[in-house]
Amino acid sequence: MKKLITILVIFACFSCKNETKSNGKLNVVTTTTMITDLVENIGGEFVNVQGLMGSGVDPHLYKASEGDVTKLVEANVIFYNGLHLEGKLVEVFEKMGSATKTPIALGEELDKNTLIGSDYFASNYDPHVWFDIEYFKQFAKKVTQVLSEKNPENTDNFKANEAKYLAQLDELQKNIKATIETLPKEKRILVTAHDAFNYFGKAYNFEVVGLQGISTATEAGVQDVQQLSAFIIEKQIKAIFVESSVPKRTIEALQASVKSKGHEVEIGGTLYSDALGSTGTLEGSYIGMFEYNVNTIVNALK
Ligand SMILES: [Zn+2]
Numbered sequence: 001m002k003k004l005i006t007i008l009v010i011f012a013c014f015s016c017k018n019e020t021k022s023n024g025k026l027n028v029v030t031t032t033t034m035i036t037d038l039v040e041n042i043g044g045e046f047v048n049v050q051g052l053m054g055s056g057v058d059p060h061l062y063k064a065s066e067g068d069v070t071k072l073v074e075a076n077v078i079f080y081n082g083l084h085l086e087g088k089l090v091e092v093f094e095k096m097g098s099a100t101k102t103p104i105a106l107g108e109e110l111d112k113n114t115l116i117g118s119d120y121f122a123s124n125y126d127p128h129v130w131f132d133i134e135y136f137k138q139f140a141k142k143v144t145q146v147l148s149e150k151n152p153e154n155t156d157n158f159k160a161n162e163a164k165y166l167a168q169l170d171e172l173q174k175n176i177k178a179t180i181e182t183l184p185k186e187k188r189i190l191v192t193a194h195d196a197f198n199y200f201g202k203a204y205n206f207e208v209v210g211l212q213g214i215s216t217a218t219e220a221g222v223q224d225v226q227q228l229s230a231f232i233i234e235k236q237i238k239a240i241f242v243e244s245s246v247p248k249r250t251i252e253a254l255q256a257s258v259k260s261k262g263h264e265v266e267i268g269g270t271l272y273s274d275a276l277g278s279t280g281t282l283e284g285s286y287i288g289m290f291e292y293n294v295n296t297i298v299n300a301l302k
Pocket of ligand 1: 060195274
């Protein structure tokens with residue numbers, strides 16, 4: 001009987017064009033660390049997940065290596081953020097598109113009418129959607145749906161993982177709201193290196209100001225620094241923030257500019273914006289990253 005099943009599996013795999021790889025697991029390739037973490041949570045032990053971008057990697061500037069292209073070609077499923085977050089990968093994805101393996105842009109599945117508009121991106125939308133937990137929950141649902149379609153025998157497992165993860169995200173939402181409630185409304189001004197936090201600001205009533213514009217592909221100019229330092233002084237903002245995937249120098253220049261006008265502003269810490277922390281650390285998971293960011297922001301601005 002076992003032999004028969006093995007033969008059937010071999011035949012099935014010939015006919016389904018490599019749909020499942022070794023051990024019957026789907027090979028899933030992801031781009032950002034947030035999406036990698038999400039797919040690992042939903043897919044669990046039933047999929048092989050390979051993330052292209054590591055901790056501290058800036059997705060706006062990331063270019064595919066030869067090794068990446070091989071991984072993409074061998075993948076059964078590809079998930080990426082889309083909305084032109086991965087600006088330099090779009091071309092690679094477009095070339096690869098085929099009926100059996102269309103890369104799935106999770107951000108493109110969201111209701112566009114609810115997204116924040118942006119002139120910086122060809123998509124016309126701000127792509128940093130994972131900073132709204134409700135959107136990330138929608139990502140989770142889409143991932144579950146796609147994995148179940150590609151690997152129906154594990155549907156129950158994917159659904160169980162989804163339920164568990166969605167409950168954790170609800171818990172996260174509750175905890176974050178409670179932490180942010182401790183920060184008075186007039187102190188909710190978030191100044192960072194680039195505009196990654198607009199969805200965060202919308203969800204939790206923060207005014208968000210990014211020095212570098214919405215993509216790191218455009219450098220901040222001297223005028224931007226001057227204007228923003230005047231704003232910091234006027235609003236008596238206590239702290240500004242470095243981002244893990246953006247060079248520190250832009251925020252340090254801003255701090256120096258405030259100082260040159262006879263005022264002080266602290267660097268409140270490093271926030272994780274477009275990439276999670278190292279694997280195995282608290283900030284290496286989406287949930288841990290979110291808690292860490294909120295605690296850092298609230299403690300520094302209080
Ligand atoms: Zn960004």
